[in-house]
Amino acid sequence: MTLAIAVAGLHKSYGEVHAVDGATFEVQQGEFFGILGPNGAGKTTTLEILEGLREADSGEVSVLGSSPWPRKPELMKRIGVQLQASSFFERLTAREQIRLFASLYGIGPARADELLDLVGMTEKAHTRTEKLSGGQAQRLSIACALVHDPDLVFLDEPTSGLDPQARRNLWDLLRDINGQGHTVVLTTHHLDEAEILCDRVAIMDHGKILALGPPATLVRGLEAPTRISIESGSVSEVDAQALADPDLEVTDDGISLTIATRTPAKVLAALAERNAMRGLSVRGATLEDVFLSLTGREFRE
Amino acid sequence: MxxxxxxxxxxxxxxxxxxxxxxxxxxxxxxxxxxxxxxxxxDSGLSKSEVLQIGPVAMFDQMPAADRADIGQIVTLIKVDDREKALDQVRKGDYAAAVEQQGGNVVLHYAAADVVRSGIVRGLLESMVQTSNLAAAGVSTPAFTLDAEPVEDRSxxxxxxxxxxxxxxxxxxxxxxxxxxxxxxxxxxxxxxxxxxxxxxxxxxxxxxxxxxxxxxxxxxxxxxxxxxxxxxxxxxxxxxxxxxxxxxxxxxxxxxxxxxxxxxxxxxxxxxxxxxxxxxxxxxxxxxxxxxxxxxxxxxxxxxxxxxxxxxxxxxxxxxxxxxxxxxxxxxxxxxxxxxxxxxxxxxxxxxxxx
Incomplete structure (x- = not known):
């Protein structure tokens, strides 16, 4: 596979602040890549350098085989960008917006209407963008980013401010886009979103990349205990403690009894034997735990 | 591009x-x-001035129709009989001036408060008196005449x-x-x-x-x-x-x-x-x-x-x-x-x- 993005030793400072402090990573073509981190971690600056909006202080940057700085119109035709704020022209309908963006890339209105249909916005074609809901506006702006069939798509917090249902719908759309062969680079501060969508993620904090890899690999690498919950009172607490690893806790909040263990198979078998599996749920570690173990603090301050 | x-x-x-x-x-x-x-x-410039004529004023009454039309472009003459009321209205500024004839004298009452208007009316009446005097003295073809033409388009x-x-x-x-x-x-x-x-x-x-x-x-x-x-x-x-x-x-x-x-x-x-x-x-x-x-x-x-x-x-x-x-x-x-x-x-x- 060829590389869509190659970054090595990237640095960018604003005065005293090191926004990006030596980031190195690569994105394969066709990959769904996520850049994660809390606000101020350096995600947006990294993205802006990749998009050619800012010049790096030092480091190697290659996007689709060429350097994004200084800005190259030819490169712009091959990348699609969805901005955090829905940057629409005022007082235009959804269809006028996407047809305009299409024309900026020399694409005809038929393809624009097709995209509008793809993101399920045909019904809203004649609605002014000011009147669209948050989810509709996000879908339209993703359609605007895809109208010229770019090889590489940058999505900056595409689901921020959406309700859970709208987020799920958007996830389906993003998966479809990636399935059609577009390389997708996503920044998000929703770790669950990255875990569901991304092939690989880079976790950033204070301008540095702390971890890089598939979400499942990062989580497994923690060797964090699995938490098994059952209905309270199904087994006695003493019994439960005997099942759990000696150094790990058993908690009972009156509703659920939770056993933390590194050998979940053994515990589950034991619970099955006792026929005590009512309300069973098994939770492994998540990217949040990865972040916690990397930085020593909760992801959300 | x-x-x-x-x-x-x-x-x-x-x-x-x-x-x-x-x-x-x-x-x-x-x-x-x-x-x-x-x-x-x-209508550009100052609007027309209204002048009250108290009783008979020979100079106005015996004016030829053509002259009357000329003057009509500058002032509107209104005939009244009540002298006191007329003077009071001029004092209040309702009218530019009042004119009456006392024997051989034409008396012009004006409100000094509006300098521009009273000046226009005074100038007009003075020239009328002059013309009447010349006519009375038998001068029918004056040595100089004045034709006023606006420099801009007439409209x-x-x-x-x-x-x-x-x-x-x-x-x-x-x-x-x-x-x-x-x-x-x-x-x-x-x-x-x-x-x-x-x-x-x-x-x-x-x-x-x-x-x-x-x-x-x-x-x-x-x-x-x-x-x-x-x-x-x-x-x-x-x-x-x-x-x-x-x-x-x-x-x-x-x-x-x-x-x-x-x-x-x-x-x-x-x-x-x-x-x-x-x-x-x-x-x-x-x-x-x-x-x-x-x-x-x-x-x-x-x-x-x-x-x-x-x-x-x-x-x-x-x-x-x-x-x-x-x-x-x-x-x-x-x-x-x-x-x-x-x-x-x-x-x-x-x-x-x-x-x-």
Missing amino acids: TRGLGSLSRVMILGFVRDRTAMFFTILFPLMFLVLFGGLFK LKTIQYVTPGILGWAIAVGATFGAAMTLVTWRQKKILRRLRLSPVPTSSIVGARVAVSLLVALVQMALFVGIASLPYFGLKLSNYWWMAIPLVVSATLAFMSIGLLAGSWAKSPEAASAIANLIVLPMAFLSGSFFPLDNAPGWLKNVSEVFPLKHLNEALLGVMVRGEGPGSAMPAIGILLGFAIVVGTIASFLFRWDDV
Whole structure:
């Protein structure tokens, strides 16, 4: 596979602040890549350098085989960008917006209407963008980013401010886009979103990349205990403690009894034997735990 | 490179036409002023003076019909009998003067409070008395006669002066606000950033804004001149009115540079609008858009020289109304273009693609 993005030793400072402090990573073509981190971690600056909006202080940057700085119109035709704020022209309908963006890339209105249909916005074609809901506006702006069939798509917090249902719908759309062969680079501060969508993620904090890899690999690498919950009172607490690893806790909040263990198979078998599996749920570690173990603090301050 | 020029111009026009506030302030609001000034003060100069005639006054009563018509253009004579009441009305300022005959004397009662009006009436009556005296003395062909001719077109009306001034102001509002608002809202809504991430060159973005502003200015001009030329208002254009087109074009560029400066400076549309207002409104007053600056103090006239609108207004008046030749507009065009280049360059240094 060829590389869509190659970054090595990237640095960018604003005065005293090191926004990006030596980031190195690569994105394969066709990959769904996520850049994660809390606000101020350096995600947006990294993205802006990749998009050619800012010049790096030092480091190697290659996007689709060429350097994004200084800005190259030819490169712009091959990348699609969805901005955090829905940057629409005022007082235009959804269809006028996407047809305009299409024309900026020399694409005809038929393809624009097709995209509008793809993101399920045909019904809203004649609605002014000011009147669209948050989810509709996000879908339209993703359609605007895809109208010229770019090889590489940058999505900056595409689901921020959406309700859970709208987020799920958007996830389906993003998966479809990636399935059609577009390389997708996503920044998000929703770790669950990255875990569901991304092939690989880079976790950033204070301008540095702390971890890089598939979400499942990062989580497994923690060797964090699995938490098994059952209905309270199904087994006695003493019994439960005997099942759990000696150094790990058993908690009972009156509703659920939770056993933390590194050998979940053994515990589950034991619970099955006792026929005590009512309300069973098994939770492994998540990217949040990865972040916690990397930085020593909760992801959300 | 002109990629996107056409489609960007189109969305700007759509955005403008659908923006009721912008339409109101650039088209309808100045038009209201034009109609108001042009309609309200249709008769130029001072209105006719009304003079009361108390009892019989031989000089008026025995006047030939032709002379009576002449005088009728300046004063309206109203015959009354009650002397006390008449004098009281003059005192109150209801009438310019009252005239009565006491034997061989024609007595003129006037209110000294209104110097201009009483002066007109006094001058008129004095000349009438002189003429009567000459006639009484048997002089029928005087050695000198005076014929008064206005230097402007005979049909000169207020609308002739009002149209160029209001048009200039309307163009200033349209171009300044158009440039400032596009810049600020596009920056704030990240449209500028989005355009930077498309293959569209900067020249297309600037070009589209300039093209739309020029179009708006020329539409304003066609509309204002068209309405002022209606028989009701009666604007008469002079032969070289077409020189107004290059004047309006260069003035639009000058006003856009002011708008770009305001838009580069301001962080929000509200601030941009306030800054633009702060510049455009005083400029309109000091450039003689609403009333002539002839009576303004010298230093104020000097200050007004820095405003592009002042030069536009004067040059427009010259070529549209006063019948000055095409060459008369050239200095103003030079000043306007120079202003646009200098201020536009300053604005380009302050320009930011992004809020941060």
